[in-house]
Amino acid sequence: MAVNRKHAEADFVVIGGGLMGSCLAWGLARQGLRVCVLDEGDIALRASRANFALVWVQGKGLGFPAYTAWTKAAAAAWPRLAAELNADTGIDVYLDQPGGFTLCLSDRELQANVDALKRLHDQPGAVAHPYEVLDHAQTKARLPAIGPEVTGSIYCPLDGHVNSLRLFRALHAAFTARGIDYRADHAVETIEPHGGAFLLKGSWGEVRAPKVVLAAGLGNARLAPMVGLDAPMKSSRGQIIVTEKAAPFLRYPVVTVRQTDEGGVMIGDSEEANGANLVTDHGISSVMADRAVRMFPQLAELNVVRTWAAFRVMTLDGAPVYEQSPAYPGAFMAMAHSGVTLAPQHAYDLAEAMSAGALPGELAVFSTRRFHVSAGA
The missing domain is CATH 3.30.9.10 (D-Amino Acid Oxidase, subunit A, domain 2)
Structure with missing residues (x-):
């Protein structure tokens, strides 16, 4: 159902309008939240340009069983995502799972x-x-x-697999249906945590919000330290x-x-x-x-x-990274190579967890802490 809402101050600002950011923005808006997406626009070095549009479970999770479970759940949830995007936009993403x-x-x-x-x-x-x-x-x-x-x-x-171009189009068309404030050509240069909120600045001006999601792909490496996080790729x-x-x-x-x-x-x-x-x-x-x-x-x-x-947005072990800043609660980061396969998990489970303000145990396993285990542990 379309949402007619004058853009007000956002509950969440999502940095990045690629597949990851789009799924999260749509998922947050589904819960009645006011969402603003700040995107570089078509000049962005999107990982979406390299995606192969597969919904793929086979072989994923060697050395990381939680990734297998997460991927299987995504494949099972894909018909729901395809149907709901179609209901919002009338766009068929041509999901086919033979x-x-x-x-x-x-x-x-x-x-x-x-x-x-x-x-x-x-x-x-x-x-x-x-x-x-x-x-x-x-x-x-x-x-x-x-x-x-x-x-x-x-x-x-x-x-x-799906039609990735139709998927991307459907997600952006769903921004209108869900009242999401999408701003192209809004590259974020700095993020300043201040007074329990975040001030995001660029040459275009500034935006303030109580919560922010870093979904900027390769750009997360530069942005993450501004909110006390690390984005190893x-x-x-x-x-x-x-x-x-x-x-x-x-x-x-x-x-x-x-x-x-x-x-x-x-x-x-x-x-x-x-x-x-x-x-x-x-x-x-x-x-x-x-x-x-x-x-x-x-x-x-x-x-x-x-x-x-x-x-590609490739983490050190190839598995996704999801994390909330311990220093600045309300700042979240999301990175994944399998943006098409995991789209339902990002739109539903991850967005719901971010909305609730905490990543549960099944998601906490995807934090960057796995890259910093002491050699003596």
């Missing part, structure tokens, strides 16, 4: 993936997720277009290839290849420790394309229409 595949081009590669899943399920406190290990013939029965070099695969029935860059539209041939998403609802094929299979620039490395993209063609030979007949590189 299960997903990891394709392997050698027996050794397949065994390595199987071993990793076994370690994930055998770890203390493990949260299991279902999966099947398939040989070439079994894989081809479900994915007829695979090439002869595919030796086998791993299938997880919980996986899926490692350099991670990824590249995406998009082909022209083709007749449907890929019913299931593959972790590195997916056909969108509009027909184009996305290829993404790189994680580069390169934080210097966003120049496309054609050597890497050619390797990505080669692997994709070996998996699906018909891709060799398609033209590439776009390639690009983008930075």
Whole structure:
């Protein structure tokens, strides 16, 4: 239902209008809170530019069982999020959860993936997720277009994908429906805790609010110390290839290849420790394309229409970070690489916890304290 509300002083200011910030802003507004989003706008180095639009459970949580549970819950909640965004905006985000595949081009590669899943399920406190290990013939029965070099695969029935552009559009359209005060071209330069509130300043002026959420992706590294927090991240860059539209041939998403609802094929299979620039490395993209063609030979007949590189919001262990400042209560920080997969958790559970003013135990495990455990502990 649309909310007609003149923008007043906000209860929460969310810094960042990417997927993370948008989900949190929408989730906070759902609870009747006044929300202001300060965003850099289209010039921002959004992690959203590098997302592959997967809703992916398979293999997540090795060394961090709580991440597996969090991801499984997100996948289960995705139909609710898609339905509620549609109700707010009339936009279908094309959620599809038929299960997903990891394709392997050698027996050794397949065994390595199987071993990793076994370690994930055998770890203390493990949260299991279902999966099947398939040989070439079994894989081809479900994915007829695979090439002869595919030796086998791993299938997880919980996986899926969405149309990420429609998702982003729906979230921003929902800002209007929920009375959210969205301000583009409002990069935050400083945050000053003062008198139990926060003063946010930029070249555009200033905004004051009792609570603030740092959801600025890579920008959190600069902003976090201003509210007594730390935002440790490692350099991670990824590249995406998009082909022209083709007749449907890929019913299931593959972790590195997916056909969108509009027909184009996305290829993404790189994680580069390169934080210097966003120049496309054609050597890497050619390797990505080669692997994709070996998996699906018909891709060799398609033209590439776009390639690009983008930075990821990658924490030191790859798992999300959620934290409230102990020095300045009311200042929260949220960072995650899996912004699409975890969107329901951010819009519902995390937003509700922030609204209540405290992160419960199941979320406190995602704090940065895990990076500062004493060597003698």
